[in-house]
Amino acid sequence: MNRSRALGPVLALVIAAAVLAGAVAWAHVPARLHLHGGFVDLSVYQYGGRLAFDGLPLYGSRDPATNLRFTYPPFAAAAMIPLGFLPGWLVTALWTAASVGALAGAILVVGRALRRPVPGWLAALLAGGAFALEPVWQNLTFGQINLLLMLAVLIDLVHPERRWSGLLVGIAAGVKLTPLVFVVLLIMVGRRSTAGRALLAFAATVAIGFAVAPGPATTYWTEGLFKAGRVGPPELAHNQSVFGALTRLLDGVPPNLLWLAVAGPLALAVVALAAVWWRRGDRVLGTGFGALAMLLASPVSWSHHWVWAVPIGLALWAYSRWAAALWTAVFASRMFVWSPWGQRREYGWGPIEHILGNAYLLAALALCLWAVVLLSRQAGPITRRAGPSPASEPAQPLMT
Known part of the structure; x- marks a missing residue:
């Protein structure tokens, strides 16, 4: 030892x-x-x-x-x-x-x-x-x-x-x-x-x-704060945000009101979910859901902004090995570029290409749905697989 x-x-x-x-x-x-x-x-x-x-x-x-x-x-x-x-x-x-x-x-x-x-x-x-x-x-x-x-x-x-x-x-x-x-x-x-x-x-x-x-x-x-295009083309597949998904879906930059009407309530719901998980005893996954809300709400969330996949994946391991493996596979496969991308080719996507091309965004939404279902099955504090619950129990090494 x-x-x-x-x-x-x-x-x-x-x-x-x-x-x-x-x-x-x-x-x-x-x-x-x-x-x-x-x-x-x-x-x-x-x-x-x-x-x-x-x-x-x-x-x-x-x-x-x-x-x-x-x-x-x-x-x-x-x-x-x-x-x-x-x-x-x-x-x-x-x-x-x-x-x-x-x-x-x-x-x-x-x-x-x-x-x-x-x-x-x-x-x-x-x-x-x-x-x-x-x-x-x-x-x-x-x-x-x-x-x-x-x-x-x-x-x-x-x-x-x-x-x-x-x-x-x-x-x-x-x-x-x-x-x-x-x-x-x-x-x-x-x-x-x-x-x-x-x-x-x-x-x-x-x-x-x-x-x-x-x-x-x-x-x-005063001028550049809300200009999403100032950091790059928002339709690019690498932009895994609600704004990016709407831009690709509508074949053009969406009106700010539409973006706010979709991204605002969605991000607020995910932050509320984060708060529930936090209060139920899991600060790591609660913070992770807060990060997902941040990535969904931002007009531009480039793929390299999604490094939060790492702590979220580690937290998932304590609940479901399958969920952790699937989550990790999404970010290891880079499937959002399996569809044609660049030079506005995203505007020609079909249904399957939209699913693949918004992989990070859809994985985040699927994870939130999983978290809601798990919460509905547990009335008390969140319990992790093979993890200590009372504070008096000794901590165990990860992946023993």
Whole structure:
């Protein structure tokens, strides 16, 4: 047992070293040879940081290396300023290592919250296995920030309340607005002080954005906030949100009122479901449903935003191995691109292609339906398969 515990950190260090070496090597490969991603989003983060440091407009130009715009709030650009001073290969290596570390950290947090602690070697193994999921490897190859934000939210929400609980959610919302959904969840479950701290932290990020870049901040909060097309074509198959599904179904961008009429009640219902699961004793799956509400409500939820498939899959394992396996298979198969996509070919989809092309969205809705059915069968606290129920029982390792 002691030997097993000692082996965990060793394996974690080996994997981290391999990730660093791979990231450095990848960064030196010409961009045209990158099979997926090519760390284009990380390049945009660096570009935004340099613009913020130089006091230049954030939203009127494109990154010369990728021809992409910086689309996050001004606070995010301020947070990226340190990246602008580092060479690309070093930023890539550090960012990749941090993302993989965040993935492993999320697995550890989930295991602890489920009272099934994850040994270090198993966390390393599960993190490596999670690379098979499309949202995870896309997140890594694009150099996206989603894994880091997911860990921040999990730390804030699944742990017992602390003095600083809520701050990480507020900061995450300052980087990417969508985590504000978790503030609604916190209010619904009665953690109003935590929700208040989250809102204060978010307000502080807005103030910092105005202090660092007053002009761009005004532009962002008054003009560009509700323009879904500013981050890419909303009809693209990779946009696994209600807005994306409606765009593909209607062969054109839907009116905002229609989108709000569909996505608003749906997201609110999923947040309510999250609150019920939370109150019944499962904070991990409750937080996961909150994340699904966030992904459904956002006008653009690219496939790499769905890294929440990992903690949700781990939580499902305690209830139904079949549900966990099916959920994982959806995100490993990448079936949303089995239909023709790109160059507006989504507008020509038939019924089967719409089902495949909205795979993540439909999987989320199916999971919510499963959760409602399970709740209707249990009047008391949620019971997990082979999991400890009373707090006095000792925690058991995950997947023993």
